[in-house]
Amino acid sequence: MLSNEKYKGDALLQKTYTVDFLTKKRAVNNGEVPMYYVEESHPAIIDKEMHTAVQLEMERRRAFAEKYNISKLDYATVDNPFAGRVICGHCGSAFGRKVWNSTDERLRRVVWRCNKKYEVKGKKSCENKHIDDKVLYHVFVNTFNAMVENKEYFMEKWKEGLKSENVLVRYRARQFIEILKDAEIVEEFDVDMYFRWVEKMTVFDGKKIIVSLLDGTEIEVVVE
Numbered sequence: 009m010l011s012n013e014k015y016k017g018d019a020l021l022q023k024t025y026t027v028d029f030l031t032k033k034r035a036v037n038n039g040e041v042p043m044y045y046v047e048e049s050h051p052a053i054i055d056k057e058m059h060t061a062v063q064l065e066m067e068r069r070r071a072f073a074e075k076y077n078i079s080k081l082d083y084a085t086v087d088n089p090f091a092g093r094v095i096c097g098h099c100g101s102a103f104g105r106k107v108w109n110s111t112d113e114r115l116r117r118v119v120w121r122c123n124k125k126y127e128v129k130g131k132k133s134c135e136n137k138h139i140d141d142k143v144l145y146h147v148f149v150n151t152f153n154a155m156v157e158n159k160e161y162f163m164e165k166w167k168e169g170l171k172s173e174n175v176l177v178r179y180r181a182r183q184f185i186e187i188l189k190d191a192e193i194v195e196e197f198d199v200d201m202y203f204r205w206v207e208k209m210t211v212f213d214g215k216k217i218i219v220s221l222l223d224g225t226e227i228e229v230v231v232e
């Protein structure tokens with residue numbers, strides 16, 4: 009029962025995400041269950057904390073879906089990581105995914121567009137521009153690298169988080185510190201990393217994107 013709860017907690021707090029769930033989980037847990045737990049907490053307290061963190065995380069997701077009028081709570085997947093997480097900087101609606109097909113596979117494009125744009129048929133109700141999904145992948149890579157390059161600043165910020173009263177805030181801070189402390193500049197998008205860090209990306213006219221991390225940190229990325 010307890011281990012089951014912990015398993016559920018790990019999954020919900022996205023320590024693991026990929027198809028290779030069980031294998032990955034073991035590997036991740038070895039490295040990632042913070043020393044804090046090992047040294048200072050009785051196992052029963054770990055489960056109680058994890059349980060509370062999971063409740064807070066579920067509440068965060070519920071409030072997020074309600075705020076942005078997203079019908080499904082978790083519909084981002086490894087293949088479609090931006091679903092329900094791209095938000096319009098003009099009107100606050102969620103962006104939806106559109107595939108622009110072509111007989112030439114090379115010209116096929118995936119774009120994200122404000123759901124309010126053509127809410128009334130033939131009539132634009134939001135003027136925000138669409139954004140290519142390649143840009144969104146890039147934006148996360150840039151965001152991650154910005155954190156690596158400003159590691160000291162971010163580490164200080166999350167060290168404050170470790171002192172929080174809120175168990176979910178402490179959990180995120182620990183996880184962010186664990187990942188960032190040895191992280192180096194990356195070139196490729198990593199979907200697991202993306203799920204661990206990003207709550208949403210708010211898009212302004214395809215030029216400016218504000219990336220909100222799961223702890224509420226906002227990082228602005230300008231697309232050139």
Ligand SMILES: [Zn+2]
Binds near residue numbers: 096097098122
């Ligand atoms: Zn909009």
